[in-house]
Amino acid sequence: MTDKPHGIGGGLTNYGDPDFARYLRRSFARSMGLSTEMLAKPIVGIAMTPSGFNNCHRSMDDLVEAVSRGVLAAGALPRPFPTISLGEVFLNPTSMMYRNLMAMDTEEMIGAQPMDAVVLIGGCDKTVPAQLMGAASANIPAIQLVTGPMSTGRYHGQRLGACTDCRSFWGKYRAGTVSETQITEIESQLSVTAGTCAVMGTASTMACIAEALGMSLPGTAAIPAVNAHRLVAAEQSGTAAVRLLTTGIRPSQVITHKSVENALRVLMCIGGSTNAIVHLTAIAGRLGIRISAERMNQISDETPVLVDLKPVGEGYMEDFHAAGGLGAVLRELKPLLHLDTMDVEGTILADRLAEPLPYVDRSIIRPFNDPVSPVGGLITLKGSLAPDGAIFKRAAATPQLFESEGRAVVFTSLDDMAARVDDPDLDVAEGDILVLQNAGPHAAGMPEAGYLSIPKKLAQKGVKDMVRISDARMSGTAFGTIVLHVAPEAAIGGPLAAVRTGDRIRLSVANKSIDLLVPAEEIARRLAGFAPPPKPKRGYKALYRNTVTQAPEGCDFDFLAGDAAP
Ligand code: FES
Numbered sequence: 001m002t003d004k005p006h007g008i009g010g011g012l013t014n015y016g017d018p019d020f021a022r023y024l025r026r027s028f029a030r031s032m033g034l035s036t037e038m039l040a041k042p043i044v045g046i047a048m049t050p051s052g053f054n055n056c057h058r059s060m061d062d063l064v065e066a067v068s069r070g071v072l073a074a075g076a077l078p079r080p081f082p083t084i085s086l087g088e089v090f091l092n093p094t095s096m097m098y099r100n101l102m103a104m105d106t107e108e109m110i111g112a113q114p115m116d117a118v119v120l121i122g123g124c125d126k127t128v129p130a131q132l133m134g135a136a137s138a139n140i141p142a143i144q145l146v147t148g149p150m151s152t153g154r155y156h157g158q159r160l161g162a163c164t165d166c167r168s169f170w171g172k173y174r175a176g177t178v179s180e181t182q183i184t185e186i187e188s189q190l191s192v193t194a195g196t197c198a199v200m201g202t203a204s205t206m207a208c209i210a211e212a213l214g215m216s217l218p219g220t221a222a223i224p225a226v227n228a229h230r231l232v233a234a235e236q237s238g239t240a241a242v243r244l245l246t247t248g249i250r251p252s253q254v255i256t257h258k259s260v261e262n263a264l265r266v267l268m269c270i271g272g273s274t275n276a277i278v279h280l281t282a283i284a285g286r287l288g289i290r291i292s293a294e295r296m297n298q299i300s301d302e303t304p305v306l307v308d309l310k311p312v313g314e315g316y317m318e319d320f321h322a323a324g325g326l327g328a329v330l331r332e333l334k335p336l337l338h339l340d341t342m343d344v345e346g347t348i349l350a351d352r353l354a355e356p357l358p359y360v361d362r363s364i365i366r367p368f369n370d371p372v373s374p375v376g377g378l379i380t381l382k383g384s385l386a387p388d389g390a391i392f393k394r395a396a397a398t399p400q401l402f403e404s405e406g407r408a409v410v411f412t413s414l415d416d417m418a419a420r421v422d423d424p425d426l427d428v429a430e431g432d433i434l435v436l437q438n439a440g441p442h443a444a445g446m447p448e449a450g451y452l453s454i455p456k457k458l459a460q461k462g463v464k465d466m467v468r469i470s471d472a473r474m475s476g477t478a479f480g481t482i483v484l485h486v487a488p489e490a491a492i493g494g495p496l497a498a499v500r501t502g503d504r505i506r507l508s509v510a511n512k513s514i515d516l517l518v519p520a521e522e523i524a525r526r527l528a529g530f531a532p533p534p535k536p537k538r539g540y541k542a543l544y545r546n547t548v549t550q551a552p553e554g555c556d557f558d559f560l561a562g563d564a565a566p
Contacts, residue, residue, distance in 0.1 A: 005042030005245050007077070010114035025114075034077070044071045044241045045115030046080040047106055047131060049122055054087030056124035056203065057147055058194035059225050066231040067119050067145065070238025076116075076245065078238065083109055086126045096473065097445035097544060099126040099133075099279075100557050106134025115140070117241045121234075123147030123195070123225075125202040125476070128210055129279035135215075136251045136286040137560065141244035143344050144215040145237045146207040148225035149317035150198040153189035161198025161317075162191045163477040164310040167451070175459040195225025199310040202279075202476035204317050205272035209280055211326050212266040214254040214343030218352055222321040240345060247346050252287055258338035260284045260291060261299065262349070265336055268303040268376025269329055271312030271395040273476025274484055275448075277378060282554030285561040293380040293389050293552065297512060300379050304371030305395050306332055308364055311479040312395045313372055315364045323361035331357065332368045381483060383515040384523070385469070385495050385505065388487035389552045390514055396479035398465045402509035404481075405517070406433040406467060410501045413438045414449055422456040430458055433467040433505045437496055440471030440489025441548045441555050443533060450474035450484040467507055469514070471496055471551075483507065483514055485551035491533055492550075498526040 008029055012021040029039055046067050050060035064080050071078035083105045086095045110118050118138075120131035123146050135142040152161040169186050172178040178186070196203035204222065211221040217240060220233040260280065267276050277296075284291065306329060309315045315323075330337065331353050339350035366372055377395030382388075394402070409428045411417035417436055420426055428434075434452045438444065450472035454463055468482045471489035488494030495516055499505070504517040516523065536542045547557040554561070 005116035006114060007042050007116065008039050008114055010043070010116065011112065038077050041075065041077040042116045042242070042245050043114055044076045044078050044238065045110065045113060045118040046078055047083050047110070047118055047120045048080045049083060049085035049127055051085035051087060053090040054085045054124055055191065055194070056087065056196045057085060059147055059230070060121060062231060063121050063145065063147065063234045066234035067121070067238035070235035071242055074239045074242035076242045079115060081109060081113060086124060086130070088125050094445045094447035095126045096447065096555065099130045100544070100548070100560065101540060102127065102130035103133035104560070106131050107137045110134060110138040110140060117141040117244045119143050119145055119237050119241050121145045121147065123203055125206070125275065128203070128206040129283060132210060132215060132283045133286050133556070136255055136283055139250050139252050141241070141249055142215070142251050143217065143237050143241050143244070144210040145234055146196070146210065146216065146221065148195050148223050148227070148230045149204050150191060150195035151193045151224050151226055151318050152198055152316050153192035155186050155189045159316065160186065160189045161310070163197050163201060163475060164199045164479070166190050167478055171454070171459065171464075174453065174456060193226050197477055198316045198318070199477050200270055200272060200307065200312070200317065200320070202273040202275040205267060205270065205276040205476055206279060208266055208270055208272065208326050209263045209276055212263040212330070213259045214341060215251065217345065218343065218347070219325060219327055222317055222325040224318050224321060244344065249342070249344055249346055254342060254344055255283065255287055255289070256341065257289050259341040260289050262337050262341060264291060264296060264299050265303050265333055266326070266329065268300045268378060269305060269333055270307040271305045271309065271372070271377040274378060274391045274393050275473055275476050277391055278473070278485065278551055278555055281552070282556040285554045285556055288562055293382065297379050300376030303333070303336060303376040304368065305373040305375075305377050306366045306368065306371050308366065308372050311477050312377065319361070319364050323364035324357050324359065328357055328360040328365045332365070335368075379509070379512055381507075381512050381514040383513040384520070385499070385514045385516040386486045387495065388550060390486045391484045391551070392509065393482065394509055397481040401465060401467055401481040401507070403507070404433070404467050405504060405506040406431050408433050408435045408499050408501055408503045408505050410435045410437065410499050414444060414447070417452065421453055424457055426455055426457070427501070428455050428458065430461070430463050430466070433469060435496070435499050435505070436468070436470035436472060437490040437499070438471075438533070440486070440491055441550060442489060442545060443491035444472070445544070446471070446473050446551070446555060448473050448475045450482055451478040451480060469505065487550045487552050489550065493527055493530045493532065495523055495527070497530055498523045500526070
């Protein structure tokens with residue numbers, strides 16, 4: 001390490017008398033029952049995120065204990081500390097609004113408290129991105145540990161896992177093919193263990209990205225939350241954090257342009273969540289790393305989908321772990337990866353991948369030459385409707401709708417959609433294109449509302465998918481022919497605000513384009529009268545509204561992006 005570990009003497013409270021500050025701190029530390037010998041050791045902080053509002057982090061106490069065991073055994077003093085925790089389904093209006101708050105909390109508490117390295121424990125969708133963003137900016141030696149995915153439940157012999165099955169059964173309930181009694185029974189079987197969603201949703205995608213970046217220990221992304229190996233991984237993460245005190249490896253050495261490109265390849269290959277694009281952009285942006293939309297599309301076109309998991313395929317995360325996990329994926333992707341990247345252990349990727357895996361289940365992780373799909377899961381679309389870009393998950397869409405032109409049916413807000421989408425008098429037909437405005441970062445905090453419900457009267461006729469467009473996000477566990485993250489968003493006067501019911505819209509996956517088929521002069525005329533919605537005046541929501549960037553910049557706060565702290 002370039003700097004000697006400071007232990008309890010690091011980052012002193014400022015009383016204008018450093019000796020007094022040390023004396024007082026030692027005295028107060030002793031009140032926690034710590035001996036002089038313990039207080040002389042270097043310190044590994046453990047950023048823990050338990051919460052009565054976060055089911056995905058139910059195993060946090062066990063993980064903190066296991067990390068602490070590893071830290072102690074390796075000769076340092078573990079100091080767990082809380083940060084805010086974001087439970088996906090317990091936050092209004094959306095957890096996305098609080099990701100940056102958690103990132104600031106994490107960065108500031110890492111920097112303000114006396115620790116020489118840190119283990120970050122997160123899991124639920126926004127927590128791992130927030131922790132990686134904070135760690136990248138704090139830039140002290142850091143390791144990411146995830147809580148791990150849930151195991152599946154059973155309903156009448158069928159395996160169930162949050163949350164792809166939540167959505168498919170809800171769709172059947174709306175269409176009238178699943179009864180009230182059945183949906184109540186299903187509700188109790190969807191989330192039956194501790195851990196994050198059981199499919200390749202945002203949480204598991206981000207766990208894979210953390211490992212692909214090199215910020216988590218190899219082989220740890222997919223271990224189920226309730227598997228004993230998850231606790232072993234926690235203990236080993238604690239031990240590895242102490243090794244960081246010697247090597248001094250910092251996040252800025254691990255998260256590089258090349259490792260970000262590797263993580264993008266992994267995202268494409270696993271059929272990962274659309275949300276991960278925004279999060280990876282924000283994490284990379286903390287270190288001044290930018291990947292263009294064109295480069296992202298190139299990576300997507302070169303990278304096959306190899307992982308057969310819901311929501312793209314059939315399996316669950318527990319199958320992925322048993323099949324060989326991310327290590328097996330990386331070995332298949334080897335010809336496409338930058339092999340000279342380094343992980344938190346200082347291991348070069350080429351060396352990690354030189355060791356063969358004893359077993360890979362090819363029904364879950366396909367070989368490179370027999371992919372689930374020959375091209376990657378996500379692409380950026382551009383065009384007159386989204387001049388700065390939009391995201392499309394082709395891996396989870398209906399190929400017959402890839403080249404579509406249709407009539408727009410516009411909902412002007414989330415409230416408007418909720419009020420009218422199931423109205424029997426709604427003027428909508430199969431082949432129309434549903435458009436939701438004012439659900440972007442400025443307007444609504446960018447909730448996961450982009451998975452617009454199929455209008456009930458069409459669902460009951462058997463319509464299962466339609467082209468749907470919005471400036472919102474979509475859950476990583478969702479599926480459909482859905483265009484998301486349209487930028488600029490409607491609430492800042494993007495062309496999305498100009499769409500009117502009856503306009504024609506064209507989607508072309510082949511051309512990677514999304515166009516409003518209205519003359520440019522008419523779009524400009526409609527937008528000339530545009531007035532942005534009123535801004536919140538106080539508190540965090542005002543800070544958010546005034547400083548959040550658009551999706552292609554990662555929805556970070558504009559004053560947090562850039563280079564890491566010195
Ligand atoms: Fe936490 Fe899905 S709700 S990962």
